[in-house]
Amino acid sequence: MQIEIDPLSDVPLYQQLRDRIVEGIAAGELVPGDPLSSVRQLAMEFGINIATVSKGYDLLRAEGLVRTHRASGSVVARGPLSGRHDVQPWTPSARAGWIARLHTMLAEAVAQGETDDDVLEAARGILTDLAAQRRTNDAKNDRTNTKNDRTKGNS
Amino acid sequence: MTAVLIIVPSALVVIAAVMLLLPALMPPTLPLGVSVPVERQAEPVIRTALRRYRLLVGVAWLVAVILAVALAAVSPLTASLVPILLFVIAASVAYIIARQMIVRTKHDEQWYKDVPVRLVGSVTVDPVHTSVPAGWFAASLLLLAIATAIGVGVYDNLPQQVPVHWGLAGVADRFDVKNVGNVFGPLIVGVIVTLVLFALSFVNRVAPIRAAASASAADNELRARAKRAGLATLLGRMMFVIALAISWLSVASWLLPDARWPVTIGTIGLLVLILLVLVAFLMRWRRIVAQGIPKPGAEHGGVDSPDDDRFWKAGIFYVNRDDPAIMVQRRFGVGWTMNLGHPAGVAIGVALIAVIVGVVVFTIVSNGKA
Numbered sequence: 001m002q003i004e005i006d007p008l009s010d011v012p013l014y015q016q017l018r019d020r021i022v023e024g025i026a027a028g029e030l031v032p033g034d035p036l037s038s039v040r041q042l043a044m045e046f047g048i049n050i051a052t053v054s055k056g057y058d059l060l061r062a063e064g065l066v067r068t069h070r071a072s073g074s075v076v077a078r079g080p081l082s083g084r085h086d087v088q089p090w091t092p093s094a095r096a097g098w099i100a101r102l103h104t105m106l107a108e109a110v111a112q113g114e115t116d117d118d119v120l121e122a123a124r125g126i127l128t129d130l131a132a133q134r135r136t137n138d139a140k141n142d143r144t145n146t147k148n149d150r151t152k153g154n155s
Numbered sequence: 156m157t158a159v160l161i162i163v164p165s166a167l168v169v170i171a172a173v174m175l176l177l178p179a180l181m182p183p184t185l186p187l188g189v190s191v192p193v194e195r196q197a198e199p200v201i202r203t204a205l206r207r208y209r210l211l212v213g214v215a216w217l218v219a220v221i222l223a224v225a226l227a228a229v230s231p232l233t234a235s236l237v238p239i240l241l242f243v244i245a246a247s248v249a250y251i252i253a254r255q256m257i258v259r260t261k262h263d264e265q266w267y268k269d270v271p272v273r274l275v276g277s278v279t280v281d282p283v284h285t286s287v288p289a290g291w292f293a294a295s296l297l298l299l300a301i302a303t304a305i306g307v308g309v310y311d312n313l314p315q316q317v318p319v320h321w322g323l324a325g326v327a328d329r330f331d332v333k334n335v336g337n338v339f340g341p342l343i344v345g346v347i348v349t350l351v352l353f354a355l356s357f358v359n360r361v362a363p364i365r366a367a368a369s370a371s372a373a374d375n376e377l378r379a380r381a382k383r384a385g386l387a388t389l390l391g392r393m394m395f396v397i398a399l400a401i402s403w404l405s406v407a408s409w410l411l412p413d414a415r416w417p418v419t420i421g422t423i424g425l426l427v428l429i430l431l432v433l434v435a436f437l438m439r440w441r442r443i444v445a446q447g448i449p450k451p452g453a454e455h456g457g458v459d460s461p462d463d464d465r466f467w468k469a470g471i472f473y474v475n476r477d478d479p480a481i482m483v484q485r486r487f488g489v490g491w492t493m494n495l496g497h498p499a500g501v502a503i504g505v506a507l508i509a510v511i512v513g514v515v516v517f518t519i520v521s522n523g524k525a
Contacts, residue, residue: 002372004273007461021278035280040479044363045276047463049477073280 001029005046013048017056025065025079028134031141036066036074063094080134163223163235167242169430171216174246176437177488178205182444184369184460187254188470188487191261192270192459193369194451204256211249215242250487254470272461273368275375285383287356288391295349295398299342302402306339309409313338318408338409345401352394359386362482362491367448368460374447381443385436386490392432400425440489466496473500 003020005013024030036042039057043050057074060066067077078088109119178187183196187204195201219242226234261267316330319337331337364382366375400421407417466475470487476496481503485492493500 001279002275002277002366002375004275004368004458006272007274008272017278024278030279036278037280041280042276042278044478044480045365046274047363047365047475047478047480047483048274050479052477 013052014055014059017042017053018059021056021060022065025076026130026134028080028137028141030076030079032076032079034076035072036076038073064088064091080130163227163238164220165426166239167216167219167223170239170242171212171246174212174250175209178208180437180440180444180489181487182367182448183450184367184448185486186257187250188467189254189257189261190460190462190464191257192266193449194270195261195266197451198260198266200260201257204253207256208249208253211252212246215245215249218242219245251469258464267459267462271458273458274461275366275368275372277366277372277376281376284380285360285387287353287360288387288394291391291395292349292353295394296346298395298398298402299345299349302405303339303342305406306342306409310338313409314412339405341401341405345398348397349394352390352397356387356390358482358491359383359390362484363480364484365460368458369449369456370447371456378443378446381446382440382484385439385443389432389436392436393429396425396428396432399428437489 001024003017003024005016005020007013009016011019021030021036030036036057037045039050039053043053046053057066057068061068065076065078066074068074106119109122110116114122181188184191184193186196186201187208191198191201219238222241223234223238226237313333315333317333317337319329319331360383364379366372366379370378403424404418404421407414407421411417464470466478467473467486471485471492473483473486473492473494474496475494478494478496480494481497481499482491482493484490493503495501495504
């Protein structure tokens with residue numbers, strides 16, 4: 001899966017890396033079991049510091065989205081439920097962190113004068129979009145059953 | 156002296172042709188190794204700079220040829236080295252002058268202002284598609300092995316004195332007592348060259364090829380794969396041609412020591428084959444580099460790769476401390492270059508300079524003795 005990160009953005013590169021991978025999982029471009037590049041490979045791919053990539057992977061591991069084995073490297077560990085196998089419940093601390101960020105995000109919209117309905121509609125639009133992308137990606141994976149035809153899908 | 160009159164101008168023609176062809180082998184967003192946004196790739200200053208570059212290289216070539224002819228009357232060795240050296244320096248100056256025109260305009264007109272830039276790459280492990288040129292490698296070793304077998308067979312019948320040094324005209328001018336080293340020396344060099352080129356083809360498999368932000372993911376993958384395949388083919392063919400020439404010249408010198416034609420055919424054949432391999436490669440490369448890069452005004456994602464000129468000193472030397480890659484794709488030219496911001500890259504650079512200095516010193520010293 002190809003991702004884009006903005007070297008001039010105020011958002012740190014490791015955060016962008018983590019965000020793009022989370023979005024890839026939500027869109028079904030990455031499914032549980034998919035191998036991710038090693039920290040070193042990924043840093044070489046983008047020409048950025050190894051420590052930056054390592055920090056992004058640390059975030060993903062702390063959230064349980066990625067698991068790293070010494071032998072087999074990093075793999076995607078979680079994914080959307082969508083009728084698939086036994087996805088464990090979210091760790092309470094990760095969920096609490098998300099609620100805190102969501103609180104800020106929703107407060108931004110309310111502070112700007114958005115109505116509750118508009119906020120909910122925007123959220124539903126994004127969720128519908130992700131579900132649609134997931135369906136496309138699932139169909140593609142079923143058809144080819146390979147992992148090398150992923151196309152650019154985010155940012 | 157007549158040999159100098161042929162070899163030096165033809166060497167100058169080959170170097171000049173390569174220097175003049177190089178700009179055409181760059182992606183349109185890297186004219187003369189300067190990174191420019193997609194929307195700026197047709198700016199008039201770029202065309203002017205390329206014209207200036209070609210003009211200066213052409214003039215430098217003419218001066219070098221005249222110098223070579225003039226010097227040939229005085230000293231063949233000076234005539235063979237000085238003009239080529241001066242031409243390479245002059246062509247480098249032409250390159251610097253021309254690219255500075257683009258750099259200055261880009262800076263003054265702020266080409267990257269308000270242009271969104273992205274680094275793009277894959278986060279998943281993509282399967283390695285590139286194969287190493289194992290067939291060419293096996294064929295090269297087979298040729299060298301056959302030549303060695305012939306050498307072993309005729310070793311006892313070879314004269315006690317064998318030539319170990321040839322003058323510029325291709326005539327042996329120094330002899331030594333026969334031993335395994337000077338009989339099989341060229342073949343050993345051939346094996347080393349073959350091994351080095353084969354080792355490079357493994358670098359070609361793993362060294363990163365960075366994606367263009369303006370191109371689609373599919374195009375980036377296709378381009379990277381085509382580049383690796385093209386370089387693998389080039390390395391394979393090169394090792395075979397070199398092994399063929401060395402085997403031929405060795406066998407000819409044993410079986411037909413007095414005939415001049417095998418040497419002539421071997422040398423000309425080597426040059427022609429190398430030229431053919433290079434031309435085939437360059438035509439292929441030219442198609443590959445521009446693949447998927449949108450034209451100005453064309454519909455694309457609206458993002459560019461970042462301006463990374465600050466990591467490319469003179470567009471040639473890559474210095475990036477953050478980049479963990481030791482070898483990266485060249486900016487101006489074809490192939491790989493080391494990252495001088497990485498300790499291992501510096502080590503490779505020092506080793507290369509040591510080898511080049513060693514070869515030059517050895518050549519001068521051995522010529523001096525003769």
